[in-house]
Amino acid sequence: MDKQQVQNWLEKRKKRRKDRSVAALFTDLTAGNRETLSTCITLVESTLPEDKKMANELIQMCLPFSGNTIRIGITGVPGVGKSTFIEAFGKVLVNKGMKVAILTIDPSSASSGGSILGDKTRMEELSVLESVFIRPSAAGTTLGGVARKTRESIFICEAAGFDIVLIETVGVGQSETMVHSMVDFFLLLMLAGAGDELQGIKRGIMEMADALVITKADGDNLQKAQLASQQYANALHLFPPKPSDWVAPSFTCSALNNDNIEAVWNTIDSFANKTKINGWFAKHRKIQDTYWLTETLKELILNAFFTDEEMLQNLKGMEAKVADGELSSFLAADHLYAIFEEKLKKND
């Protein structure tokens, strides 16, 4: 870019965000402006203090729009056919007149600093639809940070008029727990014939699932998939009852033949109806809200130390002393905390 282009870009960027009040952004967002939606999520993902402040105000305004949405988490190991499933599933929802937002939590983005999945290109047919919005994982230095931004983006999408928010994650590591803490319904995709160990699925994840779907139930694989589904259904019945009073079903589907994809939606719809009547749906969201209050608070408290250059320098010095065996890690932590406390008192 030459100087003029840079200037134009900066102007445009300024026009997009800085110049506009939160109220103006909010008006355009709720009017369904797509560019504003992207701008708002970029605002949420920003680490600049003034952007964070704006984002918080914006999300506060978005709160009343969460009432009639359903947040769905989808997980499964690489190879299970997540994007193919989501493409087929998304089309079913769109055909029913729903607007669908798809957000991704990618654990690798916490270390690589960006999504490597390239979600938009994976879901070709879905991404061009007017009533679909796809956003790849936020970049971040910690999974917790990425998750927080995703959770904030949910509120933005809901205010933008999306009925369904899908949160997709890779079925390895800790990201499922994160996703589970921000969705109403948690869907686990599995392959037939691959042992649990091979699939890297932890027992705890099966217990979190509100439904288990065996993918790729077509052709030669159909019988194997049906058998696996039956076995999982038996296993799911053995788990202790959930506070939602919902027994997770297990079934097969084929995104290739478009078999049983609608059944997944019917299950989620039944779940929502049942738990809205028995009170769990609202209660669950409240539990999640207070959980996120504590998580966000912890992040703020720790950031006061871990984003302070001077304190990080002090930490480095102490690490060297601890590694040399000069100081115990406990005494070193005490020293560091004392320095930190002093600094906080002096700050204005």
Place this chain on the structure above:
Amino acid sequence: MDKQQVQNWLEKRKKRRKDRSVAALFTDLTAGNRETLSTCITLVESTLPEDKKMANELIQMCLPFSGNTIRIGITGVPGVGKSTFIEAFGKVLVNKGMKVAILTIDPSSASSGGSILGDKTRMEELSVLESVFIRPSAAGTTLGGVARKTRESIFICEAAGFDIVLIETVGVGQSETMVHSMVDFFLLLMLAGAGDELQGIKRGIMEMADALVITKADGDNLQKAQLASQQYANALHLFPPKPSDWVAPSFTCSALNNDNIEAVWNTIDSFANKTKINGWFAKHRKIQDTYWLTETLKELILNAFFTDEEMLQNLKGMEAKVADGELSSFLAADHLYAIFEEKLKKND
């Protein structure tokens, strides 16, 4: 207790701890006084600020005694025969002239407030030996807190002259990662014939293991155990090489027949020799020390909020507002943090 008894108990307690300087405790501890050892660990487990201060000073003095010890983590699901194995293994070590301390991390103690395992009664023959010290899990409100106290107790045991510190934990949940972060060698006990899923063993735990031992390899079970061991050995070879340059072996043992128990020690001894020569042993401890510095620091920083009655009251109020949908969790967290910051500045 009547008033006089209470008085006596308080006097005794005072005599045990408060009256004695850290230096005096340290002298008795390193002289091998058993009662002092217990007193010192109780000091570490105390939540009183003055006790914490004393404990930190004490551990600092204990640091130089860590050089020639080996810290061994042992995990496996309930039913794998951990106590029976440890009893047999402990006797092998004692017969070789070693002093053995056994500490437990029990995830349930974080919620129940105390160990429910009653370790001492489980290891009858071991617990009466002069050169063995068994301490059940510290009580605590968080697994992190329990783990910190256990790690501090390791240094106390080492200064008391113990050559081997065994850290035992139940093979479910997050406690293995905690134990792994404080030991030199991580031993995973497994049963033959139970699928991974049944055993609740997560893939990640197998990757952490420095050796895998199939227990109860006796009678009808022997052949099945040997087959399982062979299969695991194959699987272990497929894992990426560890920074220790150690390939985790897999073998069977029978505590009942005292078969192959000594082989476990020989393996650990080989590991220690190899990694002391290639530098990993010392490097690994340094990595752990700096990890614990950060963990302890985080705990201190968060405790400033989460042990402050006034702030907890504020948190409760905000939780209600968030649950009522009045305030987003993010804005509520911001408010709370602002109040906290103000308070810290005013404190003297």
